[in-house]
Amino acid sequence: MAAVAFLAEGGTPVIANAITVRAPWALAIASGFKDVENRTRQVHYRGQLAVHTAATWCRLGGQDPRIRSWWWGEQNWQNQGPLDGTEFPNLMRRIVAVTTVAGCHRAEPGCCESRWGDQPNTINPVVWHVELADTEALLEPVGPVRGSLSLPWQLPPDVAEKVQHQLDDRLMDALAAAAVLGDSAPADLADQVLARVQDGGSAAWKASQAQLDGGDGRG
Numbered sequence: 044m045a046a047v048a049f050l051a052e053g054g055t056p057v058i059a060n061a062i063t064v065r066a067p068w069a070l071a072i073a074s075g076f077k078d079v080e081n082r083t084r085q086v087h088y089r090g091q092l093a094v095h096t097a098a099t100w101c102r103l104g105g106q107d108p109r110i111r112s113w114w115w116g117e118q119n120w121q122n123q124g125p126l127d128g129t130e131f132p133n134l135m136r137r138i139v140a141v142t143t144v145a146g147c148h149r150a151e152p153g154c155c156e157s158r159w160g161d162q163p164n165t166i167n168p169v170v171w172h173v174e175l176a177d178t179e180a181l182l183e184p185v186g187p188v189r190g191s192l193s194l195p196w197q198l199p200p201d202v203a204e205k206v207q208h209q210l211d212d213r214l215m216d217a218l219a220a221a222a223v224l225g226d227s228a229p230a231d232l233a234d235q236v237l238a239r240v241q242d243g244g245s246a247a248w249k250a251s252q253a254q255l256d257g258g259d260g261r262g
């Protein structure tokens with residue numbers, strides 16, 4: 044189906060950048076739980092980012108109470124040992140999610156409500172909280188891919204394409220589901236959206252909207 048790649052072909056929101064985070068932190072982000080990433084430098088980037096797992100497991104992360112309670116559950120985690128990565132085979136150096144950097148503020152007591160934000164300490168006297176929103180895990184992690192410490196770093200085009208296709212597929216599913224209202228679903232909704240992008244203009248979009256909104260009033 045040609046429509047699955049319509050965002051990539053249309054040139055609008057294509058996922059192009061990534062952040063590398065060590066597991067298990069990256070996996071807690073992908074699961075939608077970890078909404079703050081801690082950095083020692085201010086992050087000026089805003090917008091969508093692919094979340095990439097680093098090549099090595101973070102042992103301290105595996106011991107962290109927040110990680111353990113995320114994984115084992117609030118009731119059970121204290122009876123469980125640290126996570127050592129064996130629970131997550133084949134997830135290193137993979138794109139595991141897409142998130143959005145919504146903001147970045149300097150950490151200080153009470154700065155935000157997230158339990159994932161670290162406070163400054165003797166090792167890291169300055170900490171910045173990178174605010175993450177709208178995180179979606181990829182159903183099929185993409186990779187392995189070599190990461191980078193830069194924030195952001197640019198995804199190789201073939202990797203970006205694979206990530207984008209998963210996002211597009213999901214969007215098309217959502218559009219199709221939204222269109223399925225009783226028996227009034229326009230079967231060619233996907234093609235209409237594709238036409239809108241390919242024409243690059245409002246004419247096709249307006250036409251498709253008129254078709255969706257008007258007519259027999261069942262929509």
Ligand SMILES: [Zn+2]
Pocket residue numbers: 148149150151153154155156160172
């Ligand atoms: Zn904060």
